[in-house]
Amino acid sequence: DTAVSQTPKYLVTQMGNDKSIKCEQNLGHDTMYWYKQDSKKFLKIMFSYNNKELIINETVPNRFSPKSPDKAHLNLHINSLELGDSAVYFCASSQEGGQGAYNSPLHFGNGTRLTVT
């Protein structure tokens, strides 16, 4: 029944490893996002996909690669993990895509806490 679900909830790994976080939404929304929340609680957008097409790609290291197999899924793959990647990563979705997304409320998952040691 969860609208936006992320897995795993916790992820502990060592530097240099590659890991993936999965996200699925059952709301029928057109647009999905990845946000990063650091220890100071700032939420920063990383990527946004609209109907499987990348529409936002903030200044994020190319070690981070989003993949959207279909409209309901947006996964985040991270290569060569670094200590600074430790954060909580949130997936979100909204009803409308592209420029129409601005007044569509975001629906967030409960986050994936990534710890890199």
Place this chain on the structure above:
Amino acid sequence: LAKTTQPISMDSYEGQEVNITCSHNNIATNDYITWYQQFPSQGPRFIIQGYKTKVTNEVASLFIPADRKSSTLSLPRVSLSDTAVYYCLVVGDSSYKLIFGSGTRLLVRP
């Protein structure tokens, strides 16, 4: 892109009305004002959105003056469960990147 400024934290007591003000001096004509609530270990949750004057729903009210350079989220009769971080966002067709500020940490005391 419109940037927002909110108080870092606020304290209140159960049963009181809480008003959290957000400044957004360079808001654009097509921008909307949206508020989210975030509990620990959860993602932000949409509370309310408005463009001008006043919007009310079952959770809160949003007051927006005519110049739209600020907005006030009003939580009536808060309870302990309203303790959370509240984010004000300004979103529009030029800023659909949905930029979150640092939020206001509200602590409701018994």
